[in-house]
Amino acid sequence: xxxxxxxxxxxxxxxxxxxxxxxxxxxxxxxxxxxxxxxxxxxxxxxxxxxxxxxxxxxxxxxxxxxxxxxxxxxxxxxxxxxxxxxxxxxxxxxxxxxxxxxxxxxxxxxxxxxxxxxxxxxxxxxxxxxxxxxxxxxxxxxxxxxxxxxxxxxxxxxxxxxxxxxxxxxxxxxxxxxxxxxxxxxxxxxxxxxxxxxxxxxxxxxxxxxxxxxxxxxxxxxxxxxxxxxxxxxxxxxxxxxxxxxxxxxxxxxxxxxxxxxxxxxxxxxxxxxxxxxxxxxxxxxxxxxxxxxxxxxxxxxxxxxxxxxxxxxxxxxxxxxxxxxxxxxxxxxxxxxxxxxxxxxxxxxxxxxxxxxxxxxxxxxxxxxxxxxxxxxxxxxxxxxxxxxxxxxxxxxxxxxxxxxxxxxxxxxx
Amino acid sequence: xxxxxxxxxxxxxxxxxxxxxxxxxxxxxxxxxxxxxxxxxxxxxxxxxxxxxxxxxxxxxxxxxxxxxxxxxxxxxxxxxxxxxxxxxxxxxxxxxxxxxxxxxxxxxxxxxxxxxxxxxxxxxxxxxxxxxxxxxxxxxxxxxxxxxxxxxxxxxxxxxxxxxxxxxxxxxxxxxxxxxxxxxxxxxxxxxxxxxxxxxxxxxxxxxxxxxxxxxxxxxxxxx
Numbered sequence: 255x256x257x258x259x260x261x262x263x264x265x266x267x268x269x270x271x272x273x274x275x276x277x278x279x280x281x282x283x284x285x286x287x288x289x290x291x292x293x294x295x296x297x298x299x300x301x302x303x304x305x306x307x308x309x310x311x312x313x314x315x316x317x318x319x320x321x322x323x324x325x326x327x328x329x330x331x332x333x334x335x336x337x338x339x340x341x342x343x344x345x346x347x348x349x350x351x352x353x354x355x356x357x358x359x360x361x362x363x364x365x366x367x368x369x370x371x372x373x374x375x376x377x378x379x380x381x382x383x384x385x386x387x388x389x390x391x392x393x394x395x396x397x398x399x400x401x402x403x404x405x406x407x408x409x410x411x412x413x414x415x416x417x418x419x420x421x422x423x424x425x426x427x428x429x430x431x432x433x434x435x436x437x438x439x440x441x442x443x444x445x446x447x448x449x450x451x452x453x454x455x456x457x458x459x460x461x462x463x464x465x466x467x468x469x470x471x472x473x474x475x476x477x478x479x480x481x482x483x484x485x486x487x488x489x490x491x492x493x494x495x496x497x498x499x500x501x502x503x504x505x506x507x508x509x510x511x512x513x514x515x516x517x518x519x520x521x522x523x524x525x526x527x528x529x530x531x532x533x534x535x536x537x538x539x540x541x542x543x544x545x546x547x548x549x550x551x552x553x554x555x556x557x558x559x560x561x562x563x564x565x566x567x568x569x570x571x572x573x574x575x576x577x578x579x580x581x582x583x584x585x586x587x588x589x590x591x592x593x594x595x596x597x598x599x600x601x602x603x604x605x606x607x608x609x610x611x612x613x614x615x616x617x618x619x620x621x622x623x624x625x626x627x628x629x630x631x632x633x634x635x636x637x638x639x640x641x642x643x644x645x646x647x648x649x650x651x652x653x654x655x656x657x658x659x660x661x662x663x664x665x666x667x668x669x670x
Numbered sequence: 671x672x673x674x675x676x677x678x679x680x681x682x683x684x685x686x687x688x689x690x691x692x693x694x695x696x697x698x699x700x701x702x703x704x705x706x707x708x709x710x711x712x713x714x715x716x717x718x719x720x721x722x723x724x725x726x727x728x729x730x731x732x733x734x735x736x737x738x739x740x741x742x743x744x745x746x747x748x749x750x751x752x753x754x755x756x757x758x759x760x761x762x763x764x765x766x767x768x769x770x771x772x773x774x775x776x777x778x779x780x781x782x783x784x785x786x787x788x789x790x791x792x793x794x795x796x797x798x799x800x801x802x803x804x805x806x807x808x809x810x811x812x813x814x815x816x817x818x819x820x821x822x823x824x825x826x827x828x829x830x831x832x833x834x835x836x837x838x839x840x841x842x843x844x845x846x847x848x849x850x851x852x853x854x855x856x857x858x859x860x861x862x863x864x865x866x867x868x869x870x871x872x873x874x875x876x877x878x879x880x881x882x883x884x885x886x887x888x889x890x891x892x893x894x895x
Contacts, residue, residue, distance in 0.1 A: 477750035478679050481772035485685035488775040491838045491888055501888040508842045508888075515772050522752065534754065553861060576754070 258409045262402055269401060273394045277387075284386055288379045289355065293338045296357040299324075299372050300336075307363060323373040328366055336360070343375045352377045415444040419451060426455060428462050466525055473522045480518070483511045513637070520639040523580070524627075527646045532574050540569040540578075540603060547582045548601070551590060559596045566603040571670065573651055581647045584640040585610050585666055592664070600663070606670050611663040618659030625655070671786065673717040675699040676706040676732065677748065678724050686719065689775040690782070692836070703727040707735060715743050717782060720765070722749040722756065733763040744785050748773070774843035776834045783833035799832050800894055801877055813876045823848055824869045831882070831892035840889040866890060 299322055307313060313326050323343070336359030343354025356373045439445040487504055490496075496504075526532055548562055555562055571578070589599045589612035597613035623629045625645040630638030644666075648655040654669040673690055677683040678701045691697045698715075700706035703724045710718070710732070718736070722729040729747065736743055745765045749756060752770045760768050766785045769778060787797070787806060797804040803812045809825060811818050820828065830847055831839070841859045848862070870882045883891045 474750050477771040478682065481750070482679060482681040482685075484772040485682050485689070485775050488840065488843070489685045489688060491840060491885070496886075498886045501886040505841075505888050508840055511772070512842050512846075519752065526753070532754070557860060 257413070258406060261409060262405055265405060266398060266402060269398060270394075273397070277390050277394065280390065281383070281387060284383060288376075288383065289338075292355040292374060292376055292379065293357070296322075296338065296355060296372055296374055299374070300357055300359065300370070303370065303372070304361065307361065311364075313363060313368070322375075325371045325373075326361075327369045327371070329360075329369045340376075341373060343373050343377070353380055412441070415439045415441060415448075419444070419448060423451060428459060466529065469521060470525050473518045473525075476518055477515070480511055480515050483507070484515075487511070517637040517639070520637055520643060524639065524643060524646060527577070527643070527650060530650065532577055532650075534574050534576065535572050536575055538571055538573055538575060538578055540571055540608070541566045543578060544582065544601060544603060544608075547586055551586050554587070555590050555599070558590065558593060560590060560593050561596075561598045562601065563598065564601040564603075566601065567605060569603055569605055569608075569670070571651075577647045577650070581644050584644050588612075588640060589664075589666075607667055608670070609665060609667040611660075611665045613662060614664050616662055619657065619664065621657045621659075624657055671695045671717060671782075672713075672715045673697045673719065673782070674706065674709060674715045674743075675719045676701075676703070676724070676729065677719070677721040678702065679721075685775065686778065689837075690779065701725075703729070703732060706732055710736070710741070710743070714741075716786070718743045718745045719778070719782075720745055720747050722747060722751060722760070730759065730763060733760065733765060737764045744789050746778070746781055746785060748778075774840065774846065776830070776837060776839045776843045777847055779837075780830050780833040780847065784829075797829075797832065799835065800879065800881075802828075802832075802873075804829070804832070813873060816876045818872045818876060820869065820872060821865075823865050824872070827865060827869055831890070834892070836891070836893045836895070838885050838889050838891045844889065 303324060336357065338355065338357055341354050341356040342351040344351055353376050354373045355376045356371055358369065358371045361368045361370045439448055487508055491501070491504060544564065544566055548564060551562075586599075589610055592614040593599065593612050594614060599613075600609070600611040602609040602611075620629075625641050627642045628638040629641075645655050648668055651670075656667050656669070658665045658667070671694075673695055675683055675686050675690075675697060677686065677699065680701070683699050683701065687697045687699055698709065698713075700709055701724075703726045706718075706720075718732070720729045720732060729749075733745060733747075736745065746767045746769055747760045747765045748769050748771060749760075750771045757768045766789070767781050769781060795805060795807045797806055801814050804810070805812075811820055811825065811828065826848060827844070830844070841862055844862055845859065848865070866882065866884075870880070873882070874880060879894065881892050881894055883893065885891055
């Protein structure tokens with residue numbers, strides 16, 4: 255639910271209930287005031303009648319005084335206490351009963367007890383009440399409508415800088431060097447938020463840059479010692495007095511040094527790809543490139559008697575030759591290395607998709623983590639960066655890299 | 671050949687010096703840019719092996735110096751930086767090759783020999799090792815005047831061996847030379863074994879001298895001794 259909707263909901267509920275309670279109180283207050291007024295008038299009427307009776311010593315005829323109906327009823331009951339009440343008013347000239355207000359009280363006349371009842375039409379006051387109620391209701395409705403409309407517009411307007419900031423934050427890219435653009439808000443709160451975000455993003459970016467710089471420097475610094483190790487080993491093996499056991503040890507050191515140097519190169523390559531430092535884009539014929547790669551890997555695949563089936567359409571891409579080489583190298587060497595002997599590899603290239611399938615383990619790989627750094631299969635000799643590099647290269651060109659396991663085939667597909 | 675090695679890392683410098691100081695090569699070394707420039711100002715060399723990251727400046731300065739002085743020294747850059755920009759920059763200023771650390775000394779030697787051969791203006795395009803004659807332009811190999819047909823890998827291997835003759839070459843060095851690290855052959859040396867086997871057989875078909883010797887599973891040596 256949107257903030258405006260939340261706000262509107264609360265706002266409308268509160269306003270509506272306050273207005274309704276107010277209207278009810280208002281209604282009863284008006285009602286009371288009007289009744290009081292009618293009762294006052296009736297009281298005057300009564301005193302007039304009583305004065306008349308006392309002065310003239312006779313009961314007034316049952317006529318309508320000011321359209322009020324006056325009745326005298328002889329009664330045996332003693333003076334009943336005077337009371338005011340609502341009743342119906344029968345207008346002799348008009349048909350139908352209308353509401354009216356009545357006074358009833360006792361009067362003593364010539365030794366007899368009479369009950370006097372005066373009924374006054376309250377039609378006009380009812381009409382007044384109706385009008386007031388209608389006006390109040392219309393006012394409530396109008397107020398609600400205006401409130402919700404203004405709320406909507408004012409809120410939208412007030413929150414505009416917020417949505418601007420949000421869009422900025424969504425577009426935030428940690429590896430981009432451009433700094434966060436301040437939106438120059440006049441509202442203090444948003445200006446604060448703006449500053450806080452700008453500060454945070456620049457801090458995050460600096461940290462990220464430092465980290466990358468560190469990775470790069472660390473990798474570089476490792477290369478020279480590695481070169482020393484390699485050259486020392488190269489010199490050591492020239493010694494003719496060494497025995498077989500020594501050479502075995504040296505071979506292991508060679509292996510470890512080689513692994514370390516490959517790991518280093520992969521890390522450096524990742525940093526370069528992530529920094530978009532490789533930009534030598536060329537128009538490449540993928541068909542040709544893949545055919546070349548298949549030829550290049552023929553020796554490797556033939557040694558495991560792996561059959562490579564390729565169904566290649568034509569596709570040209572605007573990419574770096576270097577990166578594309580690495581991408582195909584990684585995918586193909588994976589497909590061969592993790593294959594069974596006498597297995598098979600299928601390669602399909604269409605205008606919008608490159609698919610490489612290979613036989614291998616009969617269980618699917620974890621598709622959530624295979625593209626993560628240092629994730630590798632239990633039998634893998636690599637450093638676990640190959641697929642990460644492939645994925646990152648795909649990201650550079652906005653390609654979608656997917657893994658699936660179909661019919662015992664590990665399927666890697668790139669959607670261009 | 672007179673070779674100047676400019677490298678600040680002592681261990682590496684000494685090993686390069688030892689490895690290259692044979693075959694009548696004279697090697698000298700500098701650990702700093704200033705020292706290298708001083709040496710180059712006084713003497714002529716055939717080769718300069720140049721590290722880019724030196725304590726007192728970038729190796730590119732030395733390249734510029736050589737270019738401005740119109741010197742004929744061949745230069746191979748040895749750098750920990752494997753960036754395309756550096757490579758292009760180095761080659762543009764006049765370096766003849768670019769070798770990324772870490773490298774095998776055998777690879778360095780092979781590169782030096784290759785650059786030297788390329789630069790040599792002699793009309794003789796034949797590389798001769800005893801009875802083996804290699805025509806570098808036609809990429810053909812004759813032994814005792816009989817041509818032997820080698821595959822591309824076998825031919826590359828033979829050149830590599832002759833450039834490092836008398837030295838033990840590690841299998842890993844050979845694998846890297848033949849397949850590059852991009853192929854990622856890892857510890858799979860079966861291919862090398864089969865290529866070596868084939869090359870050796872082809873040589874032994876026409877001569878009785880077995881130059882290729884296997885050294886305890888660590889590598890191979892091409893020697894006439």
